[in-house]
Amino acid sequence: MIKIGVLALQGAVREHVKCLAAPDVETVIIKKVEQLENIDGLVFPGGESTTMRRLIDEYGFFEALKEFGAKGKPIFGTCAGLILMSKHIVGQPEGHLGFMDMTVQRNAFGRQRESFETDLIVTGIGDDVRAVFIRAPLIVDVDENVEILSKFNEEIVVARQGHYLACSFHPELTDDHRFHQYFVDIVRESINTKVQA
DSSP states (O other), rough: EEEEEEETTTSSSHHHHHOOOBBBEEEEEESGGGGGGGGGGEEEEOSSSHHHHHHHHHHTTTHHHHHHTTTTTTEETHHHHHHHHHEETTTSSSSSSEEEEEEEETTTTGGGGGGEEEEEEETTTEEEEEEESSSOOEEEOOOOOEEEEEETTTTTEEETTTTEEESSOOGGGGGGGGGHHHHHHHHHHHHHHHHHE
């Protein structure tokens, strides 16, 4: 049984739990630091990145999350979660957790009223992946070790770097669970690699 946590400080936690549902997956709503020790992968939901960072600090998650990623355990960030994972943020002196070698721009698509849905081609997932953009960030630059999985209007919206996966939009707000199953596969591969080692 694979255990995947959803960081429950802010955002659409229940929606992510629903999308992760599979016969061999147990989902854990993460509210305490010590829960990180018992899971194989972690999802950062959307929300407001500045607020999420404040709550991460307030509840003592910062170092524990850095350690979780350093152990090679997969992490998937959506929308604000992507911002938390990026090494650089346009207009800010430094990033938050800095897991991925990329630069993001917050609210790149405008305000709430500029929210929209579209179908995207996402490498490894499909050519009709439904994407919900709500005050979404944009990946404006990546290092060569970051794999670009999808673009919208020639702008990067999905990227992967080893065991880290991030997207600008909200796949959890659709009935298409393929994105989450792709992450489950990353977690499964990670576990198998450790067992073989």
